[in-house]
Amino acid sequence: DGGITQSPKYLFRKEGQNVTLSCEQNLNHDAMYWYRQDPGQGLRLIYYSQIVNDFQKGDIAEGYSVSREKKESFPLTVTSAQKNPTAFYLCASSIDHRSGANVLTFGAGSRLTVL
Amino acid sequence: GQNIDQPTEMTATEGAIVQINCTYQTSGFNGLFWYQQHAGEAPTFLSYNVLDGLEEKGRFSSFLSRSKGYSYLLLKELQMKDSASYLCAVRRDSGGYNKLIFGAGTRLAVHP
Numbered sequence: 187d188g189g190i191t192q193s194p195k196y197l198f199r200k201e202g203q204n205v206t207l208s209c210e211q212n213l214n215h216d217a218m219y220w221y222r223q224d225p226g227q228g229l230r231l232i233y234y235s236q237i238v239n240d241f242q243k244g245d246i247a248e249g250y251s252v253s254r255e256k257k258e259s260f261p262l263t264v265t266s267a268q269k270n271p272t273a274f275y276l277c278a279s280s281i282d283h284r285s286g287a288n289v290l291t292f293g294a295g296s297r298l299t300v301l
Numbered sequence: 302g303q304n305i306d307q308p309t310e311m312t313a314t315e316g317a318i319v320q321i322n323c324t325y326q327t328s329g330f331n332g333l334f335w336y337q338q339h340a341g342e343a344p345t346f347l348s349y350n351v352l353d354g355l356e357e358k359g360r361f362s363s364f365l366s367r368s369k370g371y372s373y374l375l376l377k378e379l380q381m382k383d384s385a386s387y388l389c390a391v392r393r394d395s396g397g398y399n400k401l402i403f404g405a406g407t408r409l410a411v412h413p
């Protein structure tokens with residue numbers, strides 16, 4: 187079955203540590219995205235990638251970094267520079283960012299808690 | 302600026318009909334989406350409107366009025382499993398890139 191796999195599902199981090207969230211898709215989608223979801227707020231875009239070896243900052247990129255070395259993979263690193271990292275992180279992909287309805291397919295999410 | 306407003310919470314009875322409204326203000330409007338999200342799970346796609354009017358898909362329908370910056374999601378014959386958050390998202394053309402802006406979501410509770 188095609189889909190998006192995020193890992194880990196739950197992650198605890200001490201202040202000052204970097205942590206990397208994994209996102210893998212086997213949908214052959216060109217575009218991939220990372221969103222952050224906080225209670226009472228809409229999903230906010232952290233980074234997006236339209237194609238391999240290319241990515242752009244979203245609305246709240248500070249304190250985060252990404253890479254897109256393979257079409258299937260778009261890992262997100264939450265660095266110690268991110269002041270309020272506790273949140274639910276969602277990875278998504280779409281065929282591309284231009285065509286038609288451009289429906290996003292989401293992963294099941296990773297919940298990060300900073301202790 | 303850009304703004305998406307939808308009610309925070311709604312309740313409804315099993316078997317009834319519920320309408321979840323979404324109003325938006327944005328430049329470069331290029332389509333509106335509705336997603337369903339059960340607690341702690343991934344959002345799943347429900348509907349897409351780019352032209353004015355009603356799109357019907359089984360028990361779910363979505364309406365769009367671009368001149369009014371308004372959409373609604375209509376859920377008929379409510380079932381307990383419809384208890385979830387419903388996310389309204391507007392697609393905006395931003396310098397050749399289609400950016401998706403999400404509302405905060407409406408938590409729907411369906412009770413017997």
